[in-house]
Amino acid sequence: MLRLDHLCKNFGGLPALSDVSFTVPKGKVTALIGPNGAGKSTLINCITGVLPATSGSVLFKGHEIVNLASHKISALGISRTFQNLRLFPRLSVLDNVMTGLTCEGGHSMIMAMLRLPYLRHRERQLKLRSLEALDYFDLSDKIYWPAEILAYGDKKRVELARAIVGKPDLLLLDEPVAGLNGEETAAVGDQLKLLRRAGHTLMLVEHDMDLVMEIADQVVVLDSGRCIATGTADEVRRNPLVLEAYLGRMEATA
Amino acid sequence: MVVMLSTLLMLFPLFEDNPYTLGVTNLIAINTIVVLGLNLFIGYAGQISLGHAAFFGLGAYGSAITTGTYGLPPWPAMLLVAMAVGCIALFVGIPVLRLSGHYLAMATLGFNFVVHSVLLEWDTLTGGPSGFSGIPYLAFGDFSFDDEVRLHYLLWSFTMICLLLCLNLVRSGVGRGLSALAEDETAAAALGVNTRLAKIKIFVLSAVMASLAGSLFAHCYSFISPDSFGIFTSTDMVIMVVIGGMGSIWGSLFGAGLITLLPEWIGVFENYKDFVHGGILVLVLMFLPQGLISGLKDMVTVRLALHKQKGKQKDAAT
């Protein structure tokens, strides 16, 4: 489904990603883990065109997407959430989620100004689908709230709803449960499991190892911009390189 | 609401036949068209332009020259001019819209400056500082729009159509994309909004609307001079957008109305007009940064949402 090949990213000469290569299989859950500053968010940003990559290639469904404009990558079926929430604060929750269906709106400005009946019909369908997604995340009673006044946990879930509403082929989640309490984490974990069962392809960055062990089919470990291990959760846990990357860090900070 | 306002506007000349008053309300209609377009660009798409008086002026002079000097019929001329201005906006917009914030403000201001100078200097074509007179009235056959009452109906029909079209636009996916890119361009792009194209399109649309308003302005007064299209007109238009409400279509009407009427109300202070405008702008920005209408609307929705939440918590508690 997604294949990275020798992907590199430098920030003003400093390498944040060097020669990262791995594949994300269709219908599976891939977890991307690594210590702070390993380059996990940078990797997601390069895949989704938010940051330009320095070199390397990213193949998605056979298309070369590296350094394509963000909106084109989104149109091919990749959707994402951000580590530091990026909702549209002044838009309503419903409008936030409906923005996730931009690629299916597909009409010109002039058509929109005339508001022809078929457009009104399409708009209603998009709204219904968004309501469904919001219902899935238990947000039905807050759809007209401006997103900025939601509690943190709700914001996280609105962002998830916004990312899945368009039924993307590949969903990239940057720390979906960071900052949530135990109960909320469990709820989001269940929802992610449901998504996996429904056949979605997921890649998530996560520090919560319990969640990773529970839902990941494949784990990719990044350290200082290098991919140091790939495999199942158990394999990775026993990998000495991985242990060193984590423990070494801990000793250094201890 | 559209129907109500339209009815009011239809009846208005029956009660008010003072041509002076109608002249002022007609000017509101023209300004509203410009402000609607500008509000799409500033209020919805979150950009800034201090140069829309240039498009307004190009529309006005375009119509004046094609009909006054070259004798083209006004209606097709108006369309032609609007298309030409749209193309100019495209050429200006493609490089300029790569900028944002202060840089975009300066670039559009510069564009206004250039256009204003051309209108002043190219006097063989534009009549220079003394203006351009003898622009024909608009007409349907023998029915000519030459008095205030007839102009009232003509101008307000245009304004109401523009208002409706803009209302439709902002309620569509296109409008959502614009508000999204205004708030967070990166996130909007990641969700599939073609942010660069969207900004250019809305810039061109707002320029075309300004051009149409300019053409109407020219045919309505049959005399125009470069004074009407300087940078202060541009800032006044931005003030109308801000005061009425960023991202509020109805606010555009309100802002245009308020600022156009203001000099009438404060007659004695005529000379201090710019001070008064500036003062109002500062006050609004300090207390309701989203503008009067949008600011109040925001406050109400937040209050309502929080109120409901509290009600629910109380229910849960008992």
Ligand SMILES: Nc1ncnc2c1ncn2[C@@H]1O[C@H](COP(=O)(O)OP(=O)(O)OP(=O)(O)O)[C@@H](O)[C@H]1O
């Ligand atoms: N825009 C930027 N400009 C310069 N350096 C950056 C930029 N973004 C990230 N970096 C650097 O790149 C490295 C990788 O950062 P990244 O955010 O990808 O880490 P991460 O693995 O997501 O960490 P965390 O677990 O804290 O989210 C860090 O050293 C960071 O300082």
Ligand SMILES: [Mg+2]
């Ligand atoms: Mg990160």
